[in-house]
Amino acid sequence: MAETPKLKDVAKMANVSEMTASRALRGVSDVSEAARKRVKDAARSLGYVPNMLAGNLASRKSNLVGFIVPSLSSFVFPEVLNGVSATLAGSGLQPVTGVTEYDLDKEEAVIAQMLSWRPRGLIIAGLEHNSNARKMLEKSNVPVVEIMDVDGTPIHHCVGISHQQAGRDMARKLLERGYRKIAFIGTKMPKDFRAQKRLAGFKAVLAEAKVPLLAQELYTRGSSIQTGRDLTAKLLAAHPDVNCIYYSSDVMSVGGLMHCLSCGLSVPGDLALAGFNNLEILNGLPLRLATTDAHRFGIGETAAELILGHSGRDKTKAGEIITMLPTIEIGDTL
Amino acid sequence: MAETPKLKDVAKMANVSEMTASRALRGVSDVSEAARKRVKDAARSLGYVPNMLAGNLASRKSNLVGFIVPSLSSFVFPEVLNGVSATLAGSGLQPVTGVTEYDLDKEEAVIAQMLSWRPRGLIIAGLEHNSNARKMLEKSNVPVVEIMDVDGTPIHHCVGISHQQAGRDMARKLLERGYRKIAFIGTKMPKDFRAQKRLAGFKAVLAEAKVPLLAQELYTRGSSIQTGRDLTAKLLAAHPDVNCIYYSSDVMSVGGLMHCLSCGLSVPGDLALAGFNNLEILNGLPLRLATTDAHRFGIGETAAELILGHSGRDKTKAGEIITMLPTIEIGDTL
DNA sequence: TTGCCTAATGTGAGCGCTACCGTTAGCGCT
DNA sequence: AGCGCTAACGGTAGCGCTCACATTAGGCAA
Numbered sequence: 001m002a003e004t005p006k007l008k009d010v011a012k013m014a015n016v017s018e019m020t021a022s023r024a025l026r027g028v029s030d031v032s033e034a035a036r037k038r039v040k041d042a043a044r045s046l047g048y049v050p051n052m053l054a055g056n057l058a059s060r061k062s063n064l065v066g067f068i069v070p071s072l073s074s075f076v077f078p079e080v081l082n083g084v085s086a087t088l089a090g091s092g093l094q095p096v097t098g099v100t101e102y103d104l105d106k107e108e109a110v111i112a113q114m115l116s117w118r119p120r121g122l123i124i125a126g127l128e129h130n131s132n133a134r135k136m137l138e139k140s141n142v143p144v145v146e147i148m149d150v151d152g153t154p155i156h157h158c159v160g161i162s163h164q165q166a167g168r169d170m171a172r173k174l175l176e177r178g179y180r181k182i183a184f185i186g187t188k189m190p191k192d193f194r195a196q197k198r199l200a201g202f203k204a205v206l207a208e209a210k211v212p213l214l215a216q217e218l219y220t221r222g223s224s225i226q227t228g229r230d231l232t233a234k235l236l237a238a239h240p241d242v243n244c245i246y247y248s249s250d251v252m253s254v255g256g257l258m259h260c261l262s263c264g265l266s267v268p269g270d271l272a273l274a275g276f277n278n279l280e281i282l283n284g285l286p287l288r289l290a291t292t293d294a295h296r297f298g299i300g301e302t303a304a305e306l307i308l309g310h311s312g313r314d315k316t317k318a319g320e321i322i323t324m325l326p327t328i329e330i331g332d333t334l
Numbered sequence: 335m336a337e338t339p340k341l342k343d344v345a346k347m348a349n350v351s352e353m354t355a356s357r358a359l360r361g362v363s364d365v366s367e368a369a370r371k372r373v374k375d376a377a378r379s380l381g382y383v384p385n386m387l388a389g390n391l392a393s394r395k396s397n398l399v400g401f402i403v404p405s406l407s408s409f410v411f412p413e414v415l416n417g418v419s420a421t422l423a424g425s426g427l428q429p430v431t432g433v434t435e436y437d438l439d440k441e442e443a444v445i446a447q448m449l450s451w452r453p454r455g456l457i458i459a460g461l462e463h464n465s466n467a468r469k470m471l472e473k474s475n476v477p478v479v480e481i482m483d484v485d486g487t488p489i490h491h492c493v494g495i496s497h498q499q500a501g502r503d504m505a506r507k508l509l510e511r512g513y514r515k516i517a518f519i520g521t522k523m524p525k526d527f528r529a530q531k532r533l534a535g536f537k538a539v540l541a542e543a544k545v546p547l548l549a550q551e552l553y554t555r556g557s558s559i560q561t562g563r564d565l566t567a568k569l570l571a572a573h574p575d576v577n578c579i580y581y582s583s584d585v586m587s588v589g590g591l592m593h594c595l596s597c598g599l600s601v602p603g604d605l606a607l608a609g610f611n612n613l614e615i616l617n618g619l620p621l622r623l624a625t626t627d628a629h630r631f632g633i634g635e636t637a638a639e640l641i642l643g644h645s646g647r648d649k650t651k652a653g654e655i656i657t658m659l660p661t662i663e664i665g666d667t668l
Numbered sequence: 669t670t671g672c673c674t675a676a677t678g679t680g681a682g683c684g685c686t687a688c689c690g691t692t693a694g695c696g697c698t
Numbered sequence: 699a700g701c702g703c704t705a706a707c708g709g710t711a712g713c714g715c716t717c718a719c720a721t722t723a724g725g726c727a728a
Contacts, residue, residue: 004475006684017708022686030706047473052450053396054684057387057713064430072419078412085406085433094447096398096430099419113428116386139381141338225618255618261595262620281615284559284589286596340714351678356716366676388714391683 005046013042025050056118065307066114066122067095070102070191073222075251075279076296077125080147083300084123091308093120102191108133115140121307123300127152128193143310145303148294149194156319159302163194166292166326167201170246170274175209177334179244179272182211185231185256186248188218195248198276202246215239223248228255233263236271243271244334250275250282253289257333261286273333288331295324339380347376359384390452399641400448400456401429404436404525407556409585409613410630411459414481417634418457425642427454436525442467449474455641457634461486462527477644479637482628483528490653493636497528500626500660501535504580504608509543511668513578513606516545519565519590520582522552529582532610536580549573557582562589567597570605577605578668584609584616587623591667595620607667622665629658 011021016035024031024039031039042048056062067084069077084095096117098110107124111133114122121143127150129137137144137155145157151164174182184202187195206213215238217231228247232255236242247253253275260267267273267287275282278293302322345355350369358365358373365373376382390396401418403411418429430451432444441458445467448456455477461484463471471478471489479491485498508516518536521529540547549572551565562581566589570576581587587609594601601607601621609616612627636656 004473007686008684018684019686019709020707023707026686032706035706047470049446049449049470049474051391051452051684053387053391053452054713055686057385057391057715058684058686060686060713062387072412072416075409078406078415081412081431082406085431089433092447094430094432096428097415097419098428099423112383113426115383118385118387136381136383139338140383225615227618229618251615254615258618258620281559281585284561284563284592286592342714352714353679353716354677357677360716364676369676385714388683389716391685392714392716394683394716 005048009046010039010042010048013046014038062118062120063093064117064119065093065095065304066098066119068098068100068107068110068114068122068124070100070125072099076277079296080300083297084304087301087304087308102189104128104130104133104191111136115142121145121310123147123303123307126193127154127158143307145306147299147303150321150323151197154319154321157306157321158319159299159306159322161294161324161326163197164201166276167198168205169326169328170292171202171205173328173334174244174246174274175211180211181214181241181243182206183215183235183239183242183245184213185217185228185235185245185252187223188220198248214242223251225251225255225258228252229259232256232259245271245273247275250277250279250289250291254281254285257285257287257289268333278329287333290331290334291329293327293329298324339382343380344373344376344382347380348372396452396454397427398451398453399427399429399638400432400453402432402434402441402444402448402456402458404434404459406433410611413630414634417631418638421635421638421642436523438462438464438467438525445470449476455479455644457481457637460527461488461492477641479640481633481637484655484657485531488653488655491640492653493633493640493656495628495658495660497531498535500610501532502539503660503662504626505536505539507662507668508578508580508608509545514545515548515575515577516540517549517569517573517576517579518547519551519562519569519579519586521557522554532582548576557585559585559589559592562586563593566590566593579605579607581609584611584613584623584625588615588619591619591621591623602667612663621667624665624668625663627661627663632658
């Protein structure tokens with residue numbers, strides 16, 4: 001029993017051919033109940049663990065789903081992965097994670113690595129890729145689901161919200177509520193395309209309404225409550241007239257709220273706050289922060305479903321574009 | 335160019351044998367610079383993507399690392415995954431994620447699935463497994479790193495903190511600070527072994543000091559600020575004399591703090607609060623909550639390093655047990 | 669020259685499965 | 699009896715690579 005048992009050993013023990021053993025273990029038809037039972041018993045008693053590498057090579061498809069995101073350190077992508085994982089559970093497919101750090105060249109490398117597994121599908125955050133990456137994805141025969149964002153041209157499928165619209169909607173909402181001294185706090189990362197799109201949409205609506213964006217604070221590192229708090233303080237110190245701040249993330253707006261709490265600013269009386277994502281941590285705070293729901297979990301679920309749905313149909317058929325709505329949650333801070 | 339190009343095609347184009355092409359692409363020695371360049375150019379111009387399934391089958395080892403955790407919906411495991419992913423980046427290895435939902439039978443299934451990939455290593459949260467799972471892991475020839483916890487007998491390697499000690503230390507700290515009206519709020523999940531160990535250690539020290547645990551609130555769903563807030567309110571309503579609460583998670587203790595803020599209780603004057611994990615969200619709140627650092631990211635990093643380190647040595651050599659210290663951060667709430 | 673050594677390359681022989689097709693046995697029907 | 703049909707099973711030929719071992723070419727000492 002030194003070596004790991006192979007299918008051959010199981011077959012021998014069950015007195016059937018390898019083929020029958022293979023069918024029995026995979027739950028394929030054309031096997032009598034008696035044989036199936038013998039095979040399963042043999043497999044169990046030998047402690048047989050199938051070799052997916054061999055199986056998938058022979059059948060020319062794998063049970064892996066690539067999941068490629070810019071980061072795992074925010075609250076955003078882990079929750080998407082959670083949705084993917086929940087939907088994939090029980091299907092026999094498993095997600096392989098790759099992180100790009102908002103770098104399109106790293107993304108290309110990760111995509112290449114993923115494709116070398118001949119995965120059943122690829123879930124990638126964002127619609128922006130460098131030209132090599134696009135080419136690889138297009139000629140790869142692997143169904144691709146681009147997630148989070150729908151503002152662009154997907155390769156096959158796409159599930160997300162329009163971040164442009166999210167920005168525009170929030171700007172309209174703020175204007176509608178009468179705010180005119182508006183500021184923005186967000187990430188500076190030039191490769192966070194979605195944050196950029198939100199800001200662009202936001203600014204566009206303000207411009208249309210001839211309302212200036214009074215101030216803007218940008219940061220490069222990850223979002224955090226502390227950063228939100230510090231930048232809010234800094235921004236208000238420099239622009240005391242601002243009475244409404246739009247943040248690129250809820251984590252940051254929570255920091256804003258904490259600043260207001262600790263220095264006695266009334267919200268939304270003195271300062272209105274709005275974030276983005278609708279994170280779970282917003283629940284239970286002294287005030288319900290205004291935000292936009294980004295459907296993280298649902299996007300993960302839907303992306304995984306799209307890939308599961310690809311079993312029957314042929315590979316790269318017409319892509320589906322599933323647009324979710326960036327619903328604004330008004331909360332108590334506007 | 336209908337079919338995906340194979341190594342054979344690259345070799346033909348570069349005028350070398352498959353073997354030389356294989357060596358050239360893998361960066362193995364024994365290839366002249368000229369040949370290597372020709373091969374790489376050919377590969378690029380054909381858009382060649384190697385097939386890991388075939389390659390790994392032939393070389394009998396894969397570039398996958400299994401990562402098995404009970405859940406992805408808390409803040410805990412995504413951050414561990416982040417550490418794993420960060421360390422693995424650039425090594426050519428990639429993490430495959432499996433979720434067990436705190437169910438040892440699901441865990442067994444996930445382990446079986448993972449092992450069928452003949453992964454380079456397996457990272458599993460927790461030291462508790464059912465006997466089948468243990469058996470599979472032991473006879474699998476795959477290095478196993480059990481993480482988070484060190485209270486138990488690891489299969490090979492182990493990286494984590496002692497949760498018993500974390501509970502004991504916090505109890506001592508509370509007693510030392512003079513608290514005697516102590517309560518606990520935590521998860522009821524019978525399969526969250528680590529939370530149980532913390533509570534056991536906590537209770538043991540209280541018992542030694544003959545200090546009763548005045549009250550205890552348990553919940554079954556995931557931790558959240560809202561839940562922490564609600565249960566704190568409920569507990570205090572039933573036990574107004576309690577002046578110190580230990581929570582099984584920081585997310586919950588933040589909820590406790592929010593409750594105090596909103597009903598004017600002074601912290602720690604009226605009520606002292608302590609949590610567990612040292613989550614990032616603790617930074618920037620009105621008060622720095624007391625907590626214990628659980629070294630999530632570091633555990634992920636270290637586990638991945640252990641697996642990377644396994645390249646040279648032989649597979650299942652003496653296991654390393656790496657114990658990190660559950661350092662208490664006193665903060666402002668004790 | 670001859671021999672020996674090293675660097676660079678090539679040649680089978682699989683890795684452990686599954687797709688594809690062929691075979692066999694058993695049954696009901698005319 | 700002879701036919702067709704289906705359920706159950708098996709043999710063969712790979713999947714696309716890499717290992718372990720040749721083999722070749724060139725360089726240098728004796």
